[in-house]
Amino acid sequence: MILIVDDRPENILPLKKILELHRFSVDTAESGEEALKKVLQTTYSVIILDVQMPGMDGFEVANAIAGFSKTKDTSIIFLSAVNTEKKFITQGYTSGGVDYLTKPVDPDILALKVRTLHRLYEQQRELRATQDSLRKEIEVRKQAQEALAERMQELQTVLASLPQMAFIVAPDGRIEYVNEHWFRYASNAAAFPDTHSDDAFHIDWKQALGQGVEFTKEVRLKELATGDHRYHLLRVVPVRQQGGSGRWIGTFTDIDPQKRVAELLEQQVALRTSELLSKNAELERTNHELQQFTWVVSHDLKEPLRKIQLLNDTIKEKYLKDNPEAVSYLDRSIRSSARMSRLINDLLAYSQLSAPESFHPTDMNALLDELLLDFDDMLQQTKAVITVGPIPIIDTIPTRMRQVFQNLISNALKFAKQDQPPVITISAERVATKAIDAPASPTGDFCRIVVRDNGIGFDERFLSRIFVIFQRLHNRTSYEGTGIGLAIAKKNMDKHNGLISATSREGEGASFILVLPIVQPD
Missing domain, CATH: 3.40.50.2300 (Response regulator)
Incomplete structure:
Protein backbone atom coordinates (compact mmCIF):
# COMPACT_ATOMS: atom_id res chain seq x y z
CA MET A 1 0.00 0.00 0.00
CA GLN A 131 16.47 -15.49 5.63
CA ASP A 132 14.12 -16.26 8.52
CA SER A 133 13.31 -19.63 6.95
CA LEU A 134 17.00 -20.40 6.47
CA ARG A 135 17.74 -19.46 10.06
CA LYS A 136 14.99 -21.79 11.25
CA GLU A 137 16.19 -24.59 8.97
CA ILE A 138 19.75 -24.13 10.20
CA GLU A 139 18.49 -24.32 13.76
CA VAL A 140 16.45 -27.43 12.98
CA ARG A 141 19.42 -29.05 11.28
CA LYS A 142 21.64 -28.13 14.18
CA GLN A 143 19.17 -29.74 16.58
CA ALA A 144 18.90 -32.77 14.29
CA GLN A 145 22.69 -33.10 14.18
CA GLU A 146 22.84 -32.91 17.95
CA ALA A 147 20.04 -35.47 18.27
CA LEU A 148 21.78 -37.70 15.71
CA ALA A 149 25.03 -37.44 17.63
CA GLU A 150 23.20 -38.43 20.82
CA ARG A 151 21.51 -41.33 19.06
CA MET A 152 24.81 -42.47 17.58
CA GLN A 153 26.34 -42.37 21.04
CA GLU A 154 23.43 -44.39 22.44
CA LEU A 155 23.66 -46.81 19.52
CA GLN A 156 27.36 -47.34 20.03
CA THR A 157 26.73 -47.95 23.72
CA VAL A 158 24.11 -50.57 22.85
CA LEU A 159 26.34 -52.21 20.21
CA ALA A 160 29.23 -52.33 22.66
CA SER A 161 27.07 -54.35 25.07
CA LEU A 162 25.98 -56.95 22.49
CA PRO A 163 27.47 -60.46 22.58
CA GLN A 164 27.72 -60.41 18.76
CA MET A 165 30.27 -58.67 16.60
CA ALA A 166 28.60 -55.34 15.80
CA PHE A 167 29.60 -52.55 13.44
CA ILE A 168 28.33 -49.38 11.74
CA VAL A 169 28.95 -48.61 8.07
CA ALA A 170 28.88 -45.09 6.59
CA PRO A 171 26.76 -44.37 3.47
CA ASP A 172 29.90 -44.69 1.31
CA GLY A 173 30.61 -48.21 2.63
CA ARG A 174 33.36 -47.20 5.05
CA ILE A 175 33.34 -48.89 8.47
CA GLU A 176 32.79 -46.21 11.14
CA TYR A 177 32.50 -48.22 14.34
CA VAL A 178 33.15 -51.76 15.63
CA ASN A 179 32.71 -53.24 19.10
CA GLU A 180 35.39 -55.17 20.94
CA HIS A 181 34.28 -58.61 19.70
CA TRP A 182 35.35 -57.51 16.21
CA PHE A 183 39.00 -57.96 17.08
CA ARG A 184 38.63 -61.70 17.70
CA TYR A 185 38.44 -62.07 13.92
CA ALA A 186 39.94 -58.85 12.48
CA SER A 187 43.28 -57.15 13.16
CA ASN A 188 41.92 -53.65 12.50
CA ALA A 189 38.62 -51.80 12.42
CA ALA A 190 38.88 -50.60 8.83
CA ALA A 191 38.21 -53.90 7.01
CA PHE A 192 35.95 -56.93 7.33
CA PRO A 193 37.39 -60.13 8.90
CA ASP A 194 38.86 -62.84 6.69
CA THR A 195 36.32 -65.40 5.50
CA HIS A 196 36.58 -68.93 4.17
CA SER A 197 37.43 -69.09 0.48
CA ASP A 198 34.00 -70.58 -0.29
CA ASP A 199 32.11 -67.83 1.54
CA ALA A 200 33.09 -64.70 -0.42
CA PHE A 201 30.38 -62.13 0.23
CA HIS A 202 31.94 -58.80 -0.78
CA ILE A 203 30.34 -58.71 -4.24
CA ASP A 204 26.87 -59.40 -2.83
CA TRP A 205 27.45 -56.86 -0.07
CA LYS A 206 28.47 -54.15 -2.54
CA GLN A 207 25.37 -54.86 -4.58
CA ALA A 208 23.15 -54.57 -1.50
CA LEU A 209 24.96 -51.37 -0.53
CA GLY A 210 24.24 -49.87 -3.95
CA GLN A 211 20.57 -50.88 -3.86
CA GLY A 212 20.04 -49.87 -0.23
CA VAL A 213 18.50 -53.20 0.75
CA GLU A 214 18.99 -55.46 3.77
CA PHE A 215 21.78 -58.02 3.39
CA THR A 216 21.96 -61.44 5.08
CA LYS A 217 24.43 -64.25 4.50
CA GLU A 218 26.05 -67.16 6.31
CA VAL A 219 29.84 -66.91 6.34
CA ARG A 220 32.73 -68.68 8.02
CA LEU A 221 35.13 -66.31 9.80
CA LYS A 222 38.70 -67.20 10.72
CA GLU A 223 39.33 -66.80 14.45
CA LEU A 224 42.72 -65.12 14.92
CA ALA A 225 43.61 -66.95 18.14
CA THR A 226 42.94 -70.50 16.90
CA GLY A 227 42.92 -70.20 13.12
CA ASP A 228 39.61 -72.12 13.02
CA HIS A 229 36.74 -71.08 10.78
CA ARG A 230 33.47 -70.61 12.64
CA TYR A 231 30.02 -70.15 11.12
CA HIS A 232 28.50 -66.68 11.55
CA LEU A 233 25.27 -65.12 10.33
CA LEU A 234 26.00 -61.71 8.79
CA ARG A 235 23.08 -59.29 8.80
CA VAL A 236 23.37 -55.67 7.67
CA VAL A 237 20.31 -53.39 7.90
CA PRO A 238 20.06 -49.90 6.33
CA VAL A 239 19.05 -47.06 8.67
CA ARG A 240 17.08 -44.56 6.61
CA GLN A 241 17.61 -40.83 7.09
CA GLN A 242 15.84 -37.80 5.70
CA GLY A 243 16.98 -36.94 2.22
CA GLY A 244 18.30 -40.33 1.13
CA SER A 245 20.50 -43.20 2.19
CA GLY A 246 21.96 -43.31 5.66
CA ARG A 247 24.19 -45.54 7.70
CA TRP A 248 24.11 -49.31 8.04
CA ILE A 249 24.08 -51.37 11.22
CA GLY A 250 25.47 -54.89 11.00
CA THR A 251 26.12 -57.90 13.21
CA PHE A 252 28.02 -61.17 12.94
CA THR A 253 26.20 -63.74 15.10
CA ASP A 254 28.12 -66.90 15.99
CA ILE A 255 25.95 -69.82 14.82
CA ASP A 256 28.71 -72.42 14.72
CA PRO A 257 27.20 -74.71 17.44
CA GLN A 258 23.76 -74.64 15.77
CA LYS A 259 25.33 -75.25 12.37
CA ARG A 260 27.28 -78.26 13.61
CA VAL A 261 24.15 -79.68 15.23
CA ALA A 262 22.17 -79.05 12.01
CA GLU A 263 24.79 -80.87 9.94
CA LEU A 264 24.67 -83.79 12.38
CA LEU A 265 20.87 -83.81 12.20
CA GLU A 266 20.98 -83.76 8.40
CA GLN A 267 23.24 -86.78 8.44
CA GLN A 268 20.91 -88.57 10.85
CA VAL A 269 17.87 -87.60 8.77
CA ALA A 270 19.57 -88.90 5.64
CA LEU A 271 20.35 -92.15 7.44
CA ARG A 272 16.80 -92.46 8.81
CA THR A 273 15.37 -91.63 5.38
CA SER A 274 17.42 -94.39 3.83
CA GLU A 275 16.25 -96.80 6.52
CA LEU A 276 12.66 -95.64 6.05
CA LEU A 277 12.82 -96.18 2.30
CA SER A 278 14.16 -99.66 2.90
CA LYS A 279 11.40 -100.36 5.43
CA ASN A 280 8.78 -98.97 3.03
CA ALA A 281 10.02 -101.23 0.27
CA GLU A 282 9.92 -104.19 2.67
CA LEU A 283 6.45 -103.14 3.84
CA GLU A 284 5.18 -102.89 0.25
CA ARG A 285 6.59 -106.32 -0.47
CA THR A 286 4.99 -107.73 2.71
CA ASN A 287 1.69 -106.01 1.91
CA HIS A 288 1.72 -107.50 -1.58
CA GLU A 289 2.44 -110.94 -0.12
CA LEU A 290 -0.36 -110.42 2.41
CA GLN A 291 -2.79 -109.52 -0.37
CA GLN A 292 -1.77 -112.61 -2.27
CA PHE A 293 -2.16 -114.68 0.89
CA THR A 294 -5.59 -113.20 1.60
CA TRP A 295 -6.75 -113.89 -1.94
CA VAL A 296 -5.46 -117.47 -1.86
CA VAL A 297 -6.92 -118.14 1.60
CA SER A 298 -10.27 -116.61 0.61
CA HIS A 299 -10.34 -118.62 -2.60
CA ASP A 300 -9.39 -121.83 -0.80
CA LEU A 301 -11.99 -121.21 1.92
CA LYS A 302 -14.76 -120.54 -0.58
CA GLU A 303 -14.40 -123.91 -2.31
CA PRO A 304 -14.97 -126.18 0.75
CA LEU A 305 -17.66 -123.76 1.93
CA ARG A 306 -19.55 -124.20 -1.32
CA LYS A 307 -19.34 -127.98 -0.87
CA ILE A 308 -20.65 -127.66 2.69
CA GLN A 309 -23.59 -125.57 1.47
CA LEU A 310 -24.28 -128.01 -1.39
CA LEU A 311 -24.10 -131.06 0.87
CA ASN A 312 -26.32 -129.39 3.47
CA ASP A 313 -28.92 -128.62 0.81
CA THR A 314 -28.72 -132.20 -0.50
CA ILE A 315 -29.09 -133.75 2.97
CA LYS A 316 -31.99 -131.44 3.71
CA GLU A 317 -33.86 -132.33 0.52
CA LYS A 318 -33.18 -136.11 0.43
CA TYR A 319 -33.00 -137.32 3.99
CA LEU A 320 -34.52 -134.83 6.43
CA LYS A 321 -37.86 -133.83 4.95
CA ASP A 322 -39.75 -135.70 7.65
CA ASN A 323 -37.59 -134.46 10.57
CA PRO A 324 -38.48 -130.79 11.33
CA GLU A 325 -36.03 -130.50 14.20
CA ALA A 326 -33.11 -131.69 12.04
CA VAL A 327 -34.22 -129.32 9.24
CA SER A 328 -34.16 -126.43 11.72
CA TYR A 329 -30.63 -127.24 12.79
CA LEU A 330 -29.55 -127.70 9.19
CA ASP A 331 -31.09 -124.34 8.19
CA ARG A 332 -29.00 -122.70 10.88
CA SER A 333 -25.90 -124.37 9.44
CA ILE A 334 -26.87 -123.23 5.93
CA ARG A 335 -27.39 -119.61 7.13
CA SER A 336 -24.05 -119.65 8.95
CA SER A 337 -22.34 -120.94 5.81
CA ALA A 338 -23.97 -118.18 3.76
CA ARG A 339 -22.86 -115.56 6.30
CA MET A 340 -19.31 -116.93 6.21
CA SER A 341 -19.39 -116.80 2.41
CA ARG A 342 -20.41 -113.13 2.50
CA LEU A 343 -17.72 -112.43 5.10
CA ILE A 344 -15.06 -114.09 2.93
CA ASN A 345 -16.19 -112.09 -0.11
CA ASP A 346 -16.17 -108.82 1.85
CA LEU A 347 -12.75 -109.54 3.32
CA LEU A 348 -11.44 -110.32 -0.13
CA ALA A 349 -12.89 -107.05 -1.46
CA TYR A 350 -11.45 -105.08 1.48
CA SER A 351 -7.96 -106.58 1.04
CA GLN A 352 -7.92 -105.64 -2.65
CA LEU A 353 -8.59 -101.93 -1.98
CA SER A 354 -4.86 -101.18 -1.62
CA ALA A 355 -4.07 -102.34 -5.14
CA PRO A 356 -3.06 -99.39 -7.38
CA GLU A 357 -5.62 -98.42 -10.03
CA SER A 358 -5.92 -95.46 -12.39
CA PHE A 359 -8.63 -92.77 -12.43
CA HIS A 360 -10.91 -92.15 -15.43
CA PRO A 361 -13.57 -89.50 -16.17
CA THR A 362 -16.76 -91.33 -15.15
CA ASP A 363 -20.41 -90.74 -16.03
CA MET A 364 -21.83 -91.31 -12.55
CA ASN A 365 -25.46 -91.37 -13.76
CA ALA A 366 -24.66 -94.16 -16.22
CA LEU A 367 -22.79 -96.05 -13.49
CA LEU A 368 -25.78 -95.78 -11.13
CA ASP A 369 -28.26 -96.80 -13.86
CA GLU A 370 -26.22 -99.94 -14.47
CA LEU A 371 -25.87 -100.62 -10.73
CA LEU A 372 -29.61 -100.29 -10.06
CA LEU A 373 -30.28 -103.12 -12.52
CA ASP A 374 -28.66 -105.46 -9.98
CA PHE A 375 -31.26 -104.37 -7.39
CA ASP A 376 -34.35 -104.98 -9.59
CA ASP A 377 -35.61 -108.00 -7.68
CA MET A 378 -35.09 -106.38 -4.27
CA LEU A 379 -36.69 -103.12 -5.44
CA GLN A 380 -39.78 -105.01 -6.59
CA GLN A 381 -39.98 -107.01 -3.37
CA THR A 382 -39.67 -103.95 -1.13
CA LYS A 383 -41.56 -101.57 -3.48
CA ALA A 384 -38.65 -99.15 -3.05
CA VAL A 385 -38.39 -95.88 -4.99
CA ILE A 386 -34.94 -94.61 -5.94
CA THR A 387 -34.49 -91.14 -7.47
CA VAL A 388 -31.14 -90.10 -8.94
CA GLY A 389 -30.43 -86.45 -9.79
CA PRO A 390 -27.85 -85.23 -12.33
CA ILE A 391 -24.24 -85.85 -11.28
CA PRO A 392 -21.27 -84.26 -13.11
CA ILE A 393 -18.51 -86.22 -14.83
CA ILE A 394 -15.96 -87.08 -12.12
CA ASP A 395 -12.51 -88.65 -12.17
CA THR A 396 -12.99 -92.00 -10.40
CA ILE A 397 -12.03 -95.65 -10.31
CA PRO A 398 -15.41 -96.89 -11.56
CA THR A 399 -15.29 -100.30 -9.86
CA ARG A 400 -14.47 -98.66 -6.52
CA MET A 401 -17.26 -96.07 -6.77
CA ARG A 402 -19.64 -98.88 -7.75
CA GLN A 403 -18.71 -100.60 -4.47
CA VAL A 404 -19.42 -97.39 -2.54
CA PHE A 405 -22.91 -96.90 -3.98
CA GLN A 406 -23.69 -100.60 -3.84
CA ASN A 407 -23.01 -100.66 -0.10
CA LEU A 408 -24.92 -97.40 0.56
CA ILE A 409 -27.98 -98.47 -1.45
CA SER A 410 -27.87 -101.97 0.02
CA ASN A 411 -27.80 -100.52 3.56
CA ALA A 412 -30.68 -98.15 2.76
CA LEU A 413 -32.79 -101.10 1.59
CA LYS A 414 -31.66 -103.33 4.47
CA PHE A 415 -32.35 -100.81 7.24
CA ALA A 416 -35.78 -99.75 5.92
CA LYS A 417 -38.80 -99.37 8.18
CA GLN A 418 -41.12 -102.38 8.22
CA ASP A 419 -44.29 -100.36 7.78
CA GLN A 420 -43.38 -98.27 4.72
CA PRO A 421 -41.55 -98.77 1.42
CA PRO A 422 -37.97 -97.43 1.19
CA VAL A 423 -37.49 -94.05 -0.52
CA ILE A 424 -33.91 -93.33 -1.57
CA THR A 425 -32.77 -90.04 -3.11
CA ILE A 426 -29.33 -89.50 -4.64
CA SER A 427 -28.46 -85.84 -5.36
CA ALA A 428 -25.25 -83.98 -6.22
CA GLU A 429 -23.89 -80.43 -6.32
CA ARG A 430 -20.54 -78.78 -6.90
CA VAL A 431 -18.86 -77.19 -3.87
CA ALA A 432 -15.94 -74.81 -3.41
CA THR A 433 -13.81 -76.76 -0.93
CA LYS A 434 -13.16 -80.28 0.30
CA ALA A 435 -15.45 -80.17 3.32
CA ILE A 436 -18.67 -81.93 4.29
CA ASP A 437 -20.46 -78.59 4.90
CA ALA A 438 -18.70 -76.62 2.11
CA PRO A 439 -20.82 -73.91 0.43
CA ALA A 440 -22.29 -74.74 -2.97
CA SER A 441 -20.46 -73.26 -5.97
CA PRO A 442 -21.40 -73.79 -9.65
CA THR A 443 -17.70 -73.68 -10.58
CA GLY A 444 -16.36 -75.54 -7.52
CA ASP A 445 -13.56 -78.07 -7.84
CA PHE A 446 -15.34 -80.69 -5.70
CA CYS A 447 -18.61 -82.62 -5.90
CA ARG A 448 -20.85 -83.40 -2.92
CA ILE A 449 -23.13 -86.44 -3.37
CA VAL A 450 -25.85 -87.17 -0.80
CA VAL A 451 -27.57 -90.57 -0.51
CA ARG A 452 -30.69 -89.98 1.61
CA ASP A 453 -33.18 -92.62 2.83
CA ASN A 454 -36.28 -92.82 5.05
CA GLY A 455 -35.10 -95.84 7.04
CA ILE A 456 -34.66 -96.50 10.74
CA GLY A 457 -31.65 -94.16 11.03
CA PHE A 458 -29.14 -94.26 13.89
CA ASP A 459 -27.89 -92.21 16.82
CA GLU A 460 -25.17 -89.79 15.64
CA ARG A 461 -23.24 -90.49 18.84
CA PHE A 462 -22.07 -93.66 17.08
CA LEU A 463 -21.05 -91.92 13.83
CA SER A 464 -17.34 -92.61 14.39
CA ARG A 465 -18.01 -96.36 14.70
CA ILE A 466 -19.99 -97.05 11.55
CA PHE A 467 -17.00 -96.67 9.20
CA VAL A 468 -14.76 -99.03 11.24
CA ILE A 469 -14.42 -102.59 10.00
CA PHE A 470 -16.58 -105.17 11.84
CA GLN A 471 -18.38 -102.43 13.84
CA ARG A 472 -22.17 -102.89 13.91
CA LEU A 473 -24.96 -100.87 15.54
CA HIS A 474 -27.58 -103.65 15.22
CA ASN A 475 -27.45 -107.38 16.09
CA ARG A 476 -27.23 -110.07 13.41
CA THR A 477 -30.59 -111.54 14.26
CA SER A 478 -32.41 -108.35 13.25
CA TYR A 479 -30.32 -107.27 10.27
CA GLU A 480 -27.92 -109.33 8.19
CA GLY A 481 -24.44 -108.07 7.38
CA THR A 482 -20.74 -108.45 8.06
CA GLY A 483 -19.92 -104.94 9.30
CA ILE A 484 -17.47 -104.39 6.44
CA GLY A 485 -19.58 -102.51 3.86
CA LEU A 486 -19.15 -98.97 5.20
CA ALA A 487 -15.48 -99.64 6.00
CA ILE A 488 -15.03 -100.53 2.30
CA ALA A 489 -16.85 -97.30 1.34
CA LYS A 490 -14.59 -95.28 3.67
CA LYS A 491 -11.42 -96.83 2.26
CA ASN A 492 -12.61 -96.25 -1.30
CA MET A 493 -13.34 -92.59 -0.57
CA ASP A 494 -9.85 -92.23 0.95
CA LYS A 495 -8.45 -93.70 -2.25
CA HIS A 496 -10.36 -91.02 -4.18
CA ASN A 497 -8.89 -88.24 -1.98
CA GLY A 498 -12.41 -87.65 -0.73
CA LEU A 499 -14.53 -87.63 2.43
CA ILE A 500 -17.49 -89.63 3.68
CA SER A 501 -19.75 -88.81 6.61
CA ALA A 502 -23.38 -89.13 7.65
CA THR A 503 -26.19 -87.36 9.45
CA SER A 504 -29.14 -89.14 11.03
CA ARG A 505 -31.70 -89.41 13.80
CA GLU A 506 -33.21 -92.62 15.07
CA GLY A 507 -36.45 -93.29 13.23
CA GLU A 508 -35.95 -90.42 10.76
CA GLY A 509 -33.70 -91.94 8.11
CA ALA A 510 -30.05 -91.26 7.31
CA SER A 511 -28.08 -89.17 4.83
CA PHE A 512 -24.64 -90.36 3.71
CA ILE A 513 -22.50 -87.53 2.31
CA LEU A 514 -19.63 -88.03 -0.14
CA VAL A 515 -17.21 -85.23 -1.15
CA LEU A 516 -14.57 -85.90 -3.81
CA PRO A 517 -12.58 -83.91 -6.39
CA ILE A 518 -14.08 -83.36 -9.83
CA VAL A 519 -10.58 -83.82 -11.28
CA GLN A 520 -8.07 -85.93 -9.39
CA PRO A 521 -4.66 -84.31 -8.72
CA ASP A 522 -1.72 -85.70 -10.64
Missing part, protein backbone atom coordinates in the same frame (compact mmCIF):
# COMPACT_ATOMS: atom_id res chain seq x y z
CA ILE A 2 1.10 3.59 -0.79
CA LEU A 3 0.69 6.48 1.71
CA ILE A 4 0.38 10.11 0.41
CA VAL A 5 0.98 12.78 3.06
CA ASP A 6 0.07 16.41 2.17
CA ASP A 7 -1.72 19.18 4.02
CA ARG A 8 -3.63 20.23 0.90
CA PRO A 9 -6.40 17.88 -0.36
CA GLU A 10 -6.14 19.34 -3.88
CA ASN A 11 -2.57 18.02 -4.06
CA ILE A 12 -3.49 14.59 -2.70
CA LEU A 13 -6.38 13.89 -5.09
CA PRO A 14 -4.49 13.92 -8.43
CA LEU A 15 -1.62 11.85 -7.01
CA LYS A 16 -4.06 9.31 -5.62
CA LYS A 17 -5.88 9.02 -8.98
CA ILE A 18 -2.62 8.57 -10.86
CA LEU A 19 -1.45 5.73 -8.59
CA GLU A 20 -4.83 4.04 -8.54
CA LEU A 21 -4.81 4.05 -12.33
CA HIS A 22 -1.59 2.02 -12.04
CA ARG A 23 -3.41 -0.44 -9.72
CA PHE A 24 -1.84 0.65 -6.45
CA SER A 25 -3.74 0.68 -3.17
CA VAL A 26 -3.51 4.22 -1.82
CA ASP A 27 -4.00 5.69 1.64
CA THR A 28 -3.80 9.42 2.57
CA ALA A 29 -2.94 11.65 5.51
CA GLU A 30 -3.31 15.47 5.74
CA SER A 31 -0.73 16.09 8.45
CA GLY A 32 2.46 14.66 9.83
CA GLU A 33 0.78 13.62 13.04
CA GLU A 34 -1.96 11.72 11.18
CA ALA A 35 0.69 10.07 9.04
CA LEU A 36 2.59 8.81 12.10
CA LYS A 37 -0.58 7.32 13.57
CA LYS A 38 -1.33 5.46 10.33
CA VAL A 39 2.25 4.18 10.02
CA LEU A 40 1.93 2.66 13.48
CA GLN A 41 -1.24 0.78 12.41
CA THR A 42 -0.57 -0.09 8.76
CA THR A 43 2.43 -1.29 6.76
CA TYR A 44 3.29 0.79 3.69
CA SER A 45 5.75 -0.01 0.93
CA VAL A 46 6.16 3.64 -0.23
CA ILE A 47 5.38 6.98 1.48
CA ILE A 48 5.06 10.12 -0.67
CA LEU A 49 5.76 12.94 1.77
CA ASP A 50 5.22 16.68 1.26
CA VAL A 51 8.05 18.77 2.72
CA GLN A 52 6.21 22.00 3.55
CA MET A 53 3.42 21.24 6.05
CA PRO A 54 2.15 23.12 9.13
CA GLY A 55 3.03 21.51 12.42
CA MET A 56 5.46 18.68 11.64
CA ASP A 57 7.13 19.20 8.28
CA GLY A 58 8.12 16.31 6.02
CA PHE A 59 11.70 16.07 7.35
CA GLU A 60 10.47 15.68 10.94
CA VAL A 61 7.96 13.05 9.88
CA ALA A 62 10.71 11.12 8.02
CA ASN A 63 13.01 11.24 11.06
CA ALA A 64 10.21 9.94 13.25
CA ILE A 65 9.33 7.14 10.80
CA ALA A 66 12.98 6.06 10.65
CA GLY A 67 12.75 5.15 14.32
CA PHE A 68 10.02 2.55 13.69
CA SER A 69 11.28 -1.02 13.18
CA LYS A 70 8.29 -1.92 11.02
CA THR A 71 9.20 0.78 8.45
CA LYS A 72 12.82 -0.23 7.83
CA ASP A 73 11.89 -1.51 4.35
CA THR A 74 9.56 1.40 3.55
CA SER A 75 10.81 3.89 0.94
CA ILE A 76 10.14 7.68 1.34
CA ILE A 77 9.80 10.02 -1.64
CA PHE A 78 9.90 13.73 -0.74
CA LEU A 79 7.73 16.01 -2.84
CA SER A 80 8.04 19.81 -2.74
CA ALA A 81 7.14 22.82 -4.86
CA VAL A 82 8.85 25.43 -2.65
CA ASN A 83 11.92 23.88 -1.04
CA THR A 84 13.83 23.12 -4.24
CA GLU A 85 17.24 24.29 -3.13
CA LYS A 86 20.18 21.92 -2.76
CA LYS A 87 20.26 22.16 1.02
CA PHE A 88 16.64 20.97 1.24
CA ILE A 89 17.32 18.13 -1.17
CA THR A 90 20.35 17.11 0.89
CA GLN A 91 18.31 17.26 4.10
CA GLY A 92 15.68 15.07 2.48
CA TYR A 93 18.19 12.32 1.72
CA THR A 94 19.79 12.57 5.17
CA SER A 95 16.32 12.31 6.76
CA GLY A 96 15.88 8.84 5.23
CA GLY A 97 14.34 9.60 1.85
CA VAL A 98 15.31 7.59 -1.21
CA ASP A 99 14.21 10.29 -3.67
CA TYR A 100 13.40 14.02 -3.75
CA LEU A 101 11.03 15.29 -6.44
CA THR A 102 10.07 18.88 -7.17
CA LYS A 103 6.74 20.04 -8.50
CA PRO A 104 5.40 19.96 -11.07
CA VAL A 105 5.93 16.15 -11.20
CA ASP A 106 5.66 14.05 -14.32
CA PRO A 107 2.92 11.49 -13.45
CA ASP A 108 4.53 8.69 -15.47
CA ILE A 109 7.92 9.24 -13.84
CA LEU A 110 6.30 9.22 -10.40
CA ALA A 111 4.40 6.03 -11.17
CA LEU A 112 7.59 4.32 -12.44
CA LYS A 113 9.52 5.36 -9.30
CA VAL A 114 6.71 4.15 -7.05
CA ARG A 115 6.47 0.84 -8.96
CA THR A 116 10.23 0.29 -8.67
CA LEU A 117 10.28 1.09 -4.95
CA HIS A 118 7.20 -1.08 -4.35
CA ARG A 119 8.90 -4.01 -6.15
CA LEU A 120 12.03 -3.41 -4.09
CA TYR A 121 9.91 -3.44 -0.94
CA GLU A 122 8.35 -6.80 -1.92
CA GLN A 123 11.76 -8.28 -2.74
CA GLN A 124 13.12 -7.10 0.60
CA ARG A 125 10.26 -8.76 2.40
CA GLU A 126 10.71 -11.99 0.44
CA LEU A 127 14.43 -11.93 1.14
CA ARG A 128 13.82 -11.36 4.82
CA ALA A 129 11.29 -14.23 4.89
CA THR A 130 13.82 -16.45 3.13
